[in-house]
Amino acid sequence: MVNLIRNFGRWGLGVFERLGRGHIFLFHILMGIPSVLARFGLLIQQMMSVGVLSLLIILVSGLFVGMVLGLQGYNTLVDFGAEQSLGVVVALSLVRELGPVVASLLFAGRAGSALTAEIGLMKSTEQLSGMEMMAVDPIKRVIAPRFLAGFISLPLLATIFSAIGVVGGFFVGVGLLGVDDGAFWSQMQAKVDFSEDIMNGVIKSIVFGFVVTWIAVFEGYDAVPTSEGVSRATTRTVVHSALAILGLDFVLTALMFGNI
């Protein structure tokens, strides 16, 4: 019994320890951001590997999610005779929730895990140590550019996701199911507010971008430098990112949309 409590206590202390390490790490990254802006080439390279290469999965997923929303939305609304409001359903679902959340989950799975693996591997092959001994701060050179790239890329990707989702919903609703073209767009425009809905969605994706990239980069840097350690770190990135995204989504939604 005592053993159980002791183990639990040790686990708890470990959690706090990691939390503290993660925040100190974040502080160092933020301190290193000015030097990244001075070496723009590093940032561009990372945005290519983190952002651009995630584009395909975002586009395809966004399109399909939008189309499914169109289908399901139609099926439900048609019972109320309100199928002409399909545009509103598709747009609000995407812009407020699905765009930021699903894009972030996909990003965590694709780009986040790749970042963790890359950094973890660099750690285990002593490249980070080597850089330190060459008087190059690995946080400024390796970590900060990747962090900034993820932070900038995710809001862009989430917006692209929402936009193409709306297009997908349009194809299904108007193209296949016969919703009126004019009604689709006009109802949507009447009900979707730029600052309340779209900007709030963008704010969400900015928050998610910050948190997901931070987790990915930290798990890589903190990984045990063996192959098993790196693989566990990669798994942790995806799981912790997912939990963080969904938890933050609830908090942000309550803050932003709770009063309406």
Next chain:
Amino acid sequence: MHNSKTVEIIVGLFVALGLAALFMLAMKVSNLSTYSGDSGYVVTARFENIGGLKVRSPVTVAGVRVGRVSNIGFDNTTYEAVVSMSISGDYNTLPTDTSASIFTAGLLGEQYIALEPGGDEKYLQQGGEVRLTQSAIVLEQVIGQFLYSQAEGGGDK
């Protein structure tokens, strides 16, 4: 490090794509295009009952949306609801004897304020008040009145 020019161009396109998506959402999906900016003015109106009227509910004239409800308050002395309406600057020729009524859009729809222009030569300005108001129709009261009048009429026969 190889062909960094290409990489830069691609990343630039990526960022442009993201911004274009945002632009598309703003224009085609939201009501940004009907936003006329901040040349609007705010007038108030008092109602006995605002029903289901909410902040951001539309304010219309002849069915055209000219603004929205910006604030809903309560007067502790007269026990009336004080509704503030933010009206776009394009529509600044509303006479001071305009009346405001709370209607319902469709059967299950949301409630909105419909303004009927009067005939006065002076126009509503910032901070003005619409004096003629008609409160929202509360369904229970209507039914109650109907039953009451039925009972009365039936009793007379």
Next chain:
Amino acid sequence: MSTTSPNSDDVLVRIRNLHFSRGKRKIFDGVDLDIRRGKVTAIMGPSGTGKTTLLRLIGGQLRPERGSIEVNGLEVPKLKLSQLYELRKRIGMLFQSGALLTDINVFDNVAFPIREHTNMPPAMIRDMVLMKLESVGLRNARDLMPSELSGGMARRVALARAIALDPMMILYDEPFTGQDPISMGVIVQLIRLLNDALGLTSIVVSHDVQETATIADDIYVLSEGRVVGHGTPQQLAETNSDWVKQFMQGLPDGPVPFHYPGTQYADDLLAGSDQDRVV
């Protein structure tokens, strides 16, 4: 056995009373070392005696519990981060695995410290990189990626990178481990040649007695957190110390025991099953 040198100008790295533990294990228990300028000093000892840790302590990546580590007159543990980075620019380190950056090619790897720390024009950088690669014999391999190099070649590239900024000292972490005889010979020669040609001070951490003894001017033998032997290769070959003898001659049993400590053999067999065992 003297552990100090007569002229203090002679000594580039002075370590006194070094104590360091990892967890509960005491790695260094009062170690005194002198690394003389311009010489190749070897640090040898059985696996796990913390030789790599020593290099990390000299480079400031780790902090000692007690004791002083002086490099060129500067107290390393007391340096601020910016000063430490300045110092590191003057020290080259060769990691056991080479630690090349895997996403850039050989040329860019060697050019890395030059690009990071100086503002030299590309033409000058090219000349410098070619010179460094030439001195390790890999000038024509400059377009290869690290994944295309053999272990020995990767280490030579790492060596070229370590001398890129013309350091005053190079730390070699197990440079001979896992090499075939030819590449071993190459590395051995390079360490000595570069040391003399460039006026470097070299610290070689190794447990390869044969090869190290051929190029070292000074040897320290560490065991169980202490210096157990010090001198020229000649002196150590003629030593009376059991520790040093076992190590230098590669004897399987001696002060470092063959059998893992525990119970006696006879008692273990008679016990019958491990459940009755008292460990």
